[in-house]
Amino acid sequence: MDLLEEYRRANFFFESGDPLGAAKLLEPIVEAEPHNTAVRQLLARAYFNSAQLSRAETQLRALIEHDPSDHYAHHVLGRTLERAGRFREALPHLRLAVAMKQQTDYQEALRRVEAWLGKSAAE
Structure with missing residues (x-):
């Protein structure tokens, strides 16, 4: 199997x-x-x-284990946990991503989770 060609095909499918x-x-x-x-x-x-959120989580945790400074992996793991309704678990990953890199989508995800947790704490 030509791994590079398969990767290119996979990228085409994804895009x-x-x-x-x-x-x-x-x-x-x-x-x-x-x-x-x-x-x-x-x-x-x-x-x-x-x-396939649990599978995404497994891959993202492997990326973070390999490189704890991977802001994108922290962001996507936070989004994955948010999407799974695991807001408290998502929060530290989203905060790390924002601390490492100032990006609008990172900040928006963090605000969303903080707002949800603020509402749930008030209930």
Whole structure:
């Protein structure tokens, strides 16, 4: 199997709106190259976009374990946990992402989770 060609195909599937197809192509690549962060990140995004949240979480935690300063992995893990309704678990990852990199989408996700937690604490 030509891993680079498969990665390119997976990226095409992902960009074309087929995250499930991308994930199927990426899974064996991650298995063959477990330390390839670009492939693992794309697989995590494919899982997130296809609502396979526990699988996305597994990939994102592996990325963070490999590189704790990966702001994007923290952000997407926070979003994954938010999407799963696990707001308290999402909060530290979203805060870390914002602290590491000032980006509007990072800040918006953090505000959303903080607002939700503020409302739930008041109830």
